[in-house]
Amino acid sequence: MTAEVWWLFLGYTVPMVFSPGPGNTVLATAGGRFGIRGSLSFWLGFEVANVALCALYGFGLGRVLHDVPWLHPVLKWGGVVYLLYLAWGFFRSTASSGGASEEPAQLGYGEGFLVVALNPKIHSMILVMFSQFLDPAMAMFTQTAQLTLAFLAVCVVCHFPWIYGGKLILGRFRSERAMRIQGWTFGLCMLAVAGYVAFVAPA
Numbered sequence: 363m364t365a366e367v368w369w370l371f372l373g374y375t376v377p378m379v380f381s382p383g384p385g386n387t388v389l390a391t392a393g394g395r396f397g398i399r400g401s402l403s404f405w406l407g408f409e410v411a412n413v414a415l416c417a418l419y420g421f422g423l424g425r426v427l428h429d430v431p432w433l434h435p436v437l438k439w440g441g442v443v444y445l446l447y448l449a450w451g452f453f454r455s456t457a458s459s460g461g462a463s464e465e466p467a468q469l470g471y472g473e474g475f476l477v478v479a480l481n482p483k484i485h486s487m488i489l490v491m492f493s494q495f496l497d498p499a500m501a502m503f504t505q506t507a508q509l510t511l512a513f514l515a516v517c518v519v520c521h522f523p524w525i526y527g528g529k530l531i532l533g534r535f536r537s538e539r540a541m542r543i544q545g546w547t548f549g550l551c552m553l554a555v556a557g558y559v560a561f562v563a564p565a
Contacts, residue, residue: 393528407474420506445556
């Protein structure tokens with residue numbers, strides 16, 4: 363692949379990956395509530411799911427899934443339900459129990475994987491990426507592997523600031539009252555993202 367193609371690839375992927383969206387909102391939320399170290403398992407699941415989708419779409423299986431008309435609504439509403447579940451977890455953490463707020467269960471590998479797997483934006487982004495940058499005249503396996511590794515590198519670089527920003531801004535406030543406010547704030551963020559996915563994002 364030529365240098366020109368790689369510059370075009372970066373021009374497409376960096377803004378798409380770094381821009382605000384459901385995934386980055388949850389990454390910032392995890393960073394703010396659990397810190398960088400506490401978010402590593404969630405972040406790992408997040409990036410492994412990105413690699414899995416790259417393999418799926420890059421090796422052609424995505425074309426089969428793309429032709430199934432009910433796939434997109436299933437992903438969309440599955441993502442909405444999962445975001446509502448996350449919101450419920452944060453709201454539940456604000457309930458007093460013996461005078462202290464209950465700490466929500468830490469987001470782990472499985473949650474990170476699901477956030478990506480149920481996000482239609484990421485499916486569309488990766489599908490478009492391969493449709494634009496794969497050259498049929500070149501070895502498909504090599505190109506798919508190169509694009510997948512490059513996409514993973516972009517994801518790691520662009521997702522870390524969201525986690526760190528969440529930790530930096532929100533992680534400083536650890537009092538009981540601050541944790542309760544964070545629970546409501548994060549829960550409302552999840553509700554807002556779910557509402558956007560359900561009623562504003564393209565079907």
